Amino acid sequence: MRVEIWSDVACPWCYVGKARFEKGLEAFAHRADVEVVHRSFELDPNRAKGDVVPVVDLLAQKYGRTPEQARAMEETVAANAHAEGLGYVTEGRDSGSTFDIHRVLHLAKERGLQSELLDLAYRANFAGTASVFDDEVLVGLAVRAGLAEAEVRAVLADPSAYAGAVRADEREAAELGASGVPFFVFDRRYGLSGGQPAEVFTKALEQAWQGRSPLVQVAAEGQACDVDGNCA
Amino acid sequence: MRVEIWSDVACPWCYVGKARFEKGLEAFAHRADVEVVHRSFELDPNRAKGDVVPVVDLLAQKYGRTPEQARAMEETVAANAHAEGLGYVTEGRDSGSTFDIHRVLHLAKERGLQSELLDLAYRANFAGTASVFDDEVLVGLAVRAGLAEAEVRAVLADPSAYAGAVRADEREAAELGASGVPFFVFDRRYGLSGGQPAEVFTKALEQAWQGRSPLVQVAAEGQACDVDGNCA
Numbered sequence: 001m002r003v004e005i006w007s008d009v010a011c012p013w014c015y016v017g018k019a020r021f022e023k024g025l026e027a028f029a030h031r032a033d034v035e036v037v038h039r040s041f042e043l044d045p046n047r048a049k050g051d052v053v054p055v056v057d058l059l060a061q062k063y064g065r066t067p068e069q070a071r072a073m074e075e076t077v078a079a080n081a082h083a084e085g086l087g088y089v090t091e092g093r094d095s096g097s098t099f100d101i102h103r104v105l106h107l108a109k110e111r112g113l114q115s116e117l118l119d120l121a122y123r124a125n126f127a128g129t130a131s132v133f134d135d136e137v138l139v140g141l142a143v144r145a146g147l148a149e150a151e152v153r154a155v156l157a158d159p160s161a162y163a164g165a166v167r168a169d170e171r172e173a174a175e176l177g178a179s180g181v182p183f184f185v186f187d188r189r190y191g192l193s194g195g196q197p198a199e200v201f202t203k204a205l206e207q208a209w210q211g212r213s214p215l216v217q218v219a220a221e222g223q224a225c226d227v228d229g230n231c232a
Numbered sequence: 233m234r235v236e237i238w239s240d241v242a243c244p245w246c247y248v249g250k251a252r253f254e255k256g257l258e259a260f261a262h263r264a265d266v267e268v269v270h271r272s273f274e275l276d277p278n279r280a281k282g283d284v285v286p287v288v289d290l291l292a293q294k295y296g297r298t299p300e301q302a303r304a305m306e307e308t309v310a311a312n313a314h315a316e317g318l319g320y321v322t323e324g325r326d327s328g329s330t331f332d333i334h335r336v337l338h339l340a341k342e343r344g345l346q347s348e349l350l351d352l353a354y355r356a357n358f359a360g361t362a363s364v365f366d367d368e369v370l371v372g373l374a375v376r377a378g379l380a381e382a383e384v385r386a387v388l389a390d391p392s393a394y395a396g397a398v399r400a401d402e403r404e405a406a407e408l409g410a411s412g413v414p415f416f417v418f419d420r421r422y423g424l425s426g427g428q429p430a431e432v433f434t435k436a437l438e439q440a441w442q443g444r445s446p447l448v449q450v451a452a453e454g455q456a457c458d459v460d461g462n463c464a
Contacts, residue, residue, distance in 0.1 A: 012457070013457055013463060033400065043457055043459055058461070062461060063460070063462070073463060080455070110344030111343060111344065168265065176447055177447060180458035180462075181456060188420065189447065191448065191449050194453050194456040195454055195455045196454035200454070204450040204451060212420070215409060215421065217422075218423070218435070218440070222432070223248070225413060226275075229291070230412075
């Protein structure tokens with residue numbers, strides 16, 4: 001079974017939701033048969049690369065919230081993060097374009113290091129004060145995840161590298177009906193939105209597992225080899 | 233859309249089928265939205281590592297065919313391969329355990345080089361006379377595909393490396409009802425067996441594309457962030 005998770009490094013519920021999903025997966029009997037793929041989704045796809053502002057200011061200015069409301073929002077997420085054993089700082093965090101982070105996450109995916117880099121990026125963004133929107137910070141995280149520094153720098157230097165992969169993920173999210181993240185899809189048949197409690201993920205995994213149905217054969221059998229060595 | 237292809241480097245119809253599938257995919261309008269994953273399947277999972285014999289002898293001895301029948305089988309495949317522009321030698325090829333090749337293919341998958349290594353292994357096995365069942369030949373192919381030699385040797389030296397991944401692929405093939413290869417699965421909903429003509433693959437891709445259905449939501453929306461910056 002395959003679970004695809006659309007998320008953004010700038011999305012606090014994605015950070016919390018990844019931990020909850022992994023806890024829910026731990027409790028699922030067939031967890032060894034589950035493959036997890038992370039997919040790109042930008043909360044703010046039109047944000048320009050250098051446009052980095054403090055999160056609390058952004059919440060207050062762009063979305064018309066008072067500084068108190070913005071801080072209260074952050075406190076709510078922080079409480080949820082802490083309940084999952086995750087660090088969360090409510091002051092001093094930045095907000096910016098996550099496009100380059102997604103591009104490097106696609107490189108990490110090709111190298112089998114996607115989940116590792118995503119965890120490091122989440123932790124840097126939500127539990128630390130180093131800005132993941134700074135290329136040097138991002139390179140450092142990618143290298144810690146196990147990527148080759150030169151490869152990471154090559155991706156950052158070429159704006160077209162993995163840009164298509166990011167856009168394809170986002171197009172798919174829209175086609176599947178996602179309006180926000182985190183967004184979880186099980187075998188392209190079942191969907192689940194939001195950073196649900198771990199038990200909800202376990203139940204969703206069980207439902208999706210039960211709901212697997214026999215394949216629909218789209219044509220008669222063609223030329224094949226079977227385990228008896230017949231290649232007729 | 234995701235297409236999974238179960239195959240074995242020892243399976244001539246998989247070799248021919250991969251080329252036909254890729255031709256069929258070329259003619260599919262939404263090919264940019266298709267992700268292809270190759271999965272492991274051994275035609276002879278009980279074959280011991282060093283047990284390498286000429287293919288024609290194997291066909292004749294193990295499956296009770298006369299040398300003429302064995303050669304005729306090879307000629308049939310060769311004609312099909314040539315029609316796809318693929319090389320095929322009917323004499324001098326070896327047959328052996330493909331388990332280690334599958335393990336190295338899983339390493340290649342993690343490095344984004346799976347299709348490249350599979351192509352090189354097929355070509356070596358069917359269009360050449362170097363034995364892919366020889367570790368040094370396999371290392372050479374893997375390096376040509378772009379893998380780091382030390383990594384490949386480390387996998388070959390550790391029989392447990394990616395062994396679970398190979399077995400998991402094979403278990404899934406059985407669960408999905410595959411009795412032979414190549415075996416093609418579209419979004420885990422549609423199945424197609426054998427090295428079909430390219431047009432059949434294009435049609436299957438079209439049918440699977442049309443047959444995509446809305447996701448079944450398994451729970452009410454949880455805590456999420458939307459593209460308006462709301463993380464309520």
